[in-house]
Amino acid sequence: MSKIEFGKSLARVETGIPGLVVFDLPVHGDSRGWFKENWQREKMTEMGLPDFGPIQNNISFNDAVGTTRGIHAEPWDKWVSVATGRIFGAWVDLREGPTFGAVFTAEIDPSKAIFVPRGVGNSYQTLEADTAYSYLVNDHWSPEASYSFLNLADETTAIAWPIPLSEVEVSAKDLRHPRLADVTPIPARKALVVGASGQLGRALRGELGTSARIEWTTRAEFDLGAPDVDSARRWRDYDTIVNAGAYTAVDLAETADGRKDAWMANAAGPAALARIATEYGITLVHVSSDYVFDGTSERAYREDAPVCPLGVYGQSKAAGDLAVSTSPRHYIVRTSWVIGEGKNFVRTMVSLAERGISPSVVDDQRGRLTFASEIARAISHLLATRAPYGTYNVTGGGAPRTWAEIAADIFALTDADRSRVTGVSTADYFSKARGPVAPRPLNSVLDLTKIEATGFVPRDAGEQLREYLGS
Known part of the structure; x- marks a missing residue:
């Protein structure tokens, strides 16, 4: 079980993928547990985060270590965080443009969050049991929207999963997603x-x-x-x-x-x-x-x-x-x-x-x-x-x-x-x-x-x- 880092200051960290930004979150804890401001519009927009207007909050709960999900790119923005547990996250730029295929990976625990802009593929692997993965989105799911998907085992992006994909729980649908050469890029707005x-x-x-x-x-x-x-x-x-x-x-x-x-x-x-x-x-x-x-x-x-x-x-x-x-x-x-x-x-x-x-x-x-x-x-x-x-x-x-x-x-x-x-x-x-x-x-x-x-x-x-x- 990881130990949450308490007392960090709110800070943003660039990732190399345009618009994909990691935030360090202040977490306050004592013997009773901990508290954090997971999303604070005024403070975060002052630090340059787009005022993206979230309208829905989703939570994915994962029982076992190694549960692996993604890589999905949707036509909306996400604010991703972890309520409890820890993940290894991998993000791949699937938007039209010069950074198509760029990769960023990081471990995310409750003291971190990441803003995922429209068209950047999102995936994660749980590193602790009973992990709750939370994300805000600024649009409702629609069958008419343009989605793109990338295979978790794509050789071009070569994501170094902490736990080999052969040893973890992955859905059959995720295993069927295309390699990067066959991905349909998300078009610009x-x-x-x-x-x-x-x-x-x-x-x-x-x-x-x-x-x-x-x-x-x-x-x-x-x-x-x-x-x-x-x-x-x-x-x-x-x-x-x-x-x-x-x-x-x-x-x-x-x-x-x-x-x-x-x-x-x-x-x-x-x-x-x-x-x-x-x-x-x-x-x-x-x-x-x-x-x-x-x-x-x-x-x-x-x-x-x-x-x-x-x-x-x-x-x-x-x-x-x-x-x-x-x-x-x-x-x-x-x-x-x-x-x-x-x-x-x-x-x-x-x-x-x-x-x-x-x-x-x-x-x-x-x-x-x-x-x-x-x-x-x-x-x-x-x-x-x-x-x-x-x-x-x-x-x-x-x-x-x-x-x-x-x-x-x-x-x-x-x-x-x-x-x-x-x-x-x-x-x-x-x-x-x-x-x-x-x-x-x-x-x-x-x-x-x-x-x-x-x-x-x-x-x-x-x-x-x-x-x-x-x-």
């Missing part, structure tokens, strides 16, 4: 892009490429308002959701039907994604708008400025932001004056210039153009660098401009006379409008300090405009 047909969705395709782990869906294919949205996918197989869809018809949002559609797409939909992301530990990326502000500030808006939307579109976007912010792993990317594929302000001005039309353009709204490709690049940067979760302003760089100044630049860049553009106030521009008009923020300038601090360098909007027109 997927990313889901919602709103893939929109201008940002198309820009994200250009930025993220055609990886098999990225799933693209449109609003027509994936209804966020459906009652079964929570079970529409096996969400534990996803690590990221990018919400690239939105209702952006700001004037139509002031109508009865538009108001309903705006609140569904911009508020209720993101709230559903936030609920899913929270439950399954998914990183949620959501795109916000300068319209959540009233535009009365005399300085550029920082991420922590209080929201104060003027119209229905801004109100629905602000509600969506608040819902997304409740999810622990979220990035809210706030942007303005977006230009992408399809109909947009730049194309309209080019058309007017080519047709000899001299437009009146608003000259009391200030901001920066943001090309959809720049938003896609920023999203990719935040995810790749694992920047701290939260809200980030993302626009083109350079000096703020008015719509009239940008229109004049477009005319000049298309060899038209920039003086043909006449400035007009927002109030005068919309004074003769026949339908509903949404109020616009006059100041849409967003402070870029926070995103720049992550190492992202916004490209100059004027330079991008020249490239856009050149292409």
